[in-house]
Amino acid sequence: MSNKKKVVCKVRLKDGVLDPQGVTIRHALEQLGFTDVVDVRSGKVFELTFREGVNGDLRAKTEEICRKVLANPVIEEFEVKEE
Amino acid sequence: MSNKKKVVCKVRLKDGVLDPQGVTIRHALEQLGFTDVVDVRSGKVFELTFREGVNGDLRAKTEEICRKVLANPVIEEFEVKEE
Numbered sequence: 001m002s003n004k005k006k007v008v009c010k011v012r013l014k015d016g017v018l019d020p021q022g023v024t025i026r027h028a029l030e031q032l033g034f035t036d037v038v039d040v041r042s043g044k045v046f047e048l049t050f051r052e053g054v055n056g057d058l059r060a061k062t063e064e065i066c067r068k069v070l071a072n073p074v075i076e077e078f079e080v081k082e083e
Numbered sequence: 084m085s086n087k088k089k090v091v092c093k094v095r096l097k098d099g100v101l102d103p104q105g106v107t108i109r110h111a112l113e114q115l116g117f118t119d120v121v122d123v124r125s126g127k128v129f130e131l132t133f134r135e136g137v138n139g140d141l142r143a144k145t146e147e148i149c150r151k152v153l154a155n156p157v158i159e160e161f162e163v164k165e166e
Contacts, residue, residue, distance in 0.1 A: 004121065010128055025129070025152065034148055038087065039132035045093055046108070049122035065117055069108070 003052045006083040007062045011071045012043030046070055058082060086135045089166040090145045094154045095126030129153055141165060 013019050022040040029037045048065070050058055059080055066078040096102050105123040112120045131148070133141055142163055149161040 012128065012130070022129075028152060029148060032152065034144070036133050036137045036144065037131050037148070038134045039130075041130040041132075043128040043130070045095065045126040045128045046105075047095070047122075047124040047126070048120050049124075050119050051121045054119045061117070061119065065112060065120070069111060069115065 005050045005054065005058055007048045007050065007058050008081045008083055009046045009048065009062055009066050009070055010043060010079045010081070011046070011066065011076050012041060012078075014075055014077050017075045043076075044070075088133045088137065088141055090131045090133065090141050091164045091166055092129045092131065092145055092149050092153060093126060093162045093164070094129070094149065094159050095124060095161075097158055097160050100158045127153075 019041050021042040025042065026037060026040040029035075029040070048062060050061075059082060062080045063078075066080065067073060071078045102124050104125040108125065109120060109123040112118075112123070131145055133144075142165060145163045146161075149163065150156060154161045
């Protein structure tokens, strides 16, 4: 069994930031008869695999990666979860 | 307080399906000094809000939406979570 550690990072638009993809999906769902859905927000998810025997705080490392690379802190927020 | 229910749907590429976005991000991280990351897989996440007083099994409804609209079952798999 591998000892590689996985960390999942969910990036989504902040509340109040317009999400055209989400709006489009909601309209599509309405057209298809899924009228119970009143809002759709879209986002991205990244699954990072760290090498075996990695040292240090993986959550902190991943948060740094999110801030610097994966998310745009002006309009997006992120959430990190170790698996 | 609102009684609207949120369901989150995570869509990711199946194992074995090439993920060029993930590969590009991994290379970028390597260049930036994050050499502990050996693999990156990217995916999408959708947050569905259902209207108040909706009836029925929201998980089943969302799974149907994923199968029919949000995911491509040939190359993607999805995971539904009620919040």
